[in-house]
Amino acid sequence: MIVISARYRVPMRIAIYVHDMRASGVVRAMIALARALAEAGDDAVLVAGSSAGWFGAADVAPARFVAATERQAESRGQLRGVPALRRAIRAIAPDVVLSGGNHGHVSLWAATRGLGIPRVFVFSNPMERAGQPIRNRWRMAKSATLIAASARSVVVGRNLADDAAFSRGIAAGRVVLIRNGIARAGVAASPVPAAMVDAVPTVLAVGRLTKQKNYEGLIAAIAAANRVRPMRLVVLGGGDAAYRDGLAAQAAALGVGDRVLFAGVTDDVYPWLRAARVFAIASWWEGSSIALLEAVDAGVPIVASTTAGDAVEVLDGGRYGLIVAPDDAEGFAAALLRQVGDDPVRPGDRILAYDAGAMMRAYRALLVGVVEGAPVRTPTRSS
Template sequence: MASQFRWRSAAPRIQLFVSDLTATGVVRNAIAIANEAAASGYEVRLLTCRPDGVLRNQIRPDVTVVRLVRSAEKGRSRRFQLKQALLEYRRHCREWRPDIMFSAGNHGHLLSTFAWFGLPGTKLLRISNDLDHGDPSPVVSWWRSLKFRLISNLADRLVFVSRALGDHPLLGLHLASGKAAVIPNGVDVEGVCAASHQPCTHRWAADRSLPFVLAVGRHVKQKNLGTLLRAFAIARKSRPMRLIILGDGNMDETARLSALSLDLGIADDVDLVPATANPFPLMAAAGTLALPSLWEGSSNVLLEAMACGTPVVASRTAGDAEHVLDGGKYGLLVDPHEIDGLAAALVRQTGPDRVQPGDRVNAFSRDKTMARYVAMFDELVASAARHAPIERLA
């Protein structure tokens, strides 16, 4: 989709921020948006603390990647790296003067707000997760609400990745006022299908007589992987199966999952595999994909598995999973805390009466999503030009 900028000679500038380039949904979406903006005539820079993640080679050559933390040490937490990035982030904004400053995921919003404060340019936040996730304490809930009020008041526009986010009172107010818009995540259906046909090198993929369950996500509380392990231990008593957990995490959480597998007596049938840029051959080979998350914004993984034709099991709390699966018509929905219910769903989705995803994923194509982002960028740049029609010096 091409944009035309007849009101100025120079291409408008868009700057996007993500903390790193690891294989997460936020990063995949940020790269897709950056690539589409560049293809549509924008000058695009992608700012990140660490530019050496597995998704680095998916960025178009005409998107400039800017490293904000020069001496980022491996093993340092994301929070530490975000703190280290602030001064360089703000310096870049001040010197490059982008027309649109875009924070692509919740983890970067507070940092971005500090970096942008008092600087010209349209400020845009993509709300990728809800505010009340994880049953927080009253103090944590109060802090999250206060932080959101701060960043949302300083932003010019908000984008929610799913309709479910608008159910929160604070988020819903911005939808009602018109400051926020819903742009659901989309998936490149044809691209995922093509990538899924590449050889699957995992040792379990060749044994079609023994299905495996696949979970994709970081080793963090949000993904509810401990509950999945317990449900898998029950399910395999009804049907022999294996479990692959694809993703990275901190060493403590990975060790906890490994220890739990040993305690449950299932370690020989559980494999923790590092994240990869192309998980789709593994998705296509899986008997079912399990998404037992305690919370999500809008899960890319769910859409990608459906694009591979893989039956899915998702928690009702996994963002807009209930909408994506149309109440259970295109996959099974479970309570994330009901271990027996999740186990029964794993058994069904690896058996002959599984609920298939059909062509439901076509309703969430990336082309539709990207067209809406480009249209929004065009409108924001045109509006800014009308109100301050001063050409940037070359």
């Protein structure tokens, strides 16, 4: 249980919006926030644009759960779900609504127009991405509109606070930095997943099967590493079947088709992390990866790309794990080989800097300030 100080206004009715309930770091973080607020005495309601996905009401309790619709909510065509979402928000009548993750912000913005409910948008990914100039301009304009329409907005990592889309808002006090944190899992005697039982060292990657995660680069690194010693890759995450098949074809073409396994989705990554020899995150972009923090908590050696959100900060420039450019397959392979060797760089006690309690208190202080109309002051924390 995460304890949130009761010195602030109790209770508030807080709606926390997510696009859908598919397994992702954003959804898991918002579920944790809703539960913590409910445990502290607030009337917290997790509102999903769609009930589609891995998680449901049982995962959200003691917070309440409301799904605006049962059908699959696509990232594109978000405005189709706005009427149902608007009805759900009006029925809840929250004091404040917080939108978690980038996918659903436009839907939430449209659904709450004219309702007089203060909004907080949580940005979990950068707006500017390499090789996407036209889409970058659109994202920059969209983020500016959303920030202007919010009571406050939040970014979840220092790398986002420094992003041009948010740095001006940070300076003006309209955007605040609340670093992601997690509740420590502790030591558990969970059985080792069957997919992780192998004499060959296993590298684990966690995340949706999307281009963002750079699985192509990670598979190329696994192929390069296998020229030196046997190594396998297990990927936890759902996604488009055609994209998964393309990744499998790439692995086969590189001669490691039998060394790459797509293991699907789980509600508990810790047994997988504890059984892995290395955790790898090769993303082209991130905000602040929950999976990375969970790997730090599990104590598994880590290899991360320089562009995996705040990985450079989390790993303290290489002190708690190895960091490699995302397009350097040979360099990534060398780092993987180092981490499965006899002297890996381990995360040690780094997770103490990313405590969930501090994050939850910061969110609640922000929400109280928004509801009461007072100047917002979030608790500071050391990094």
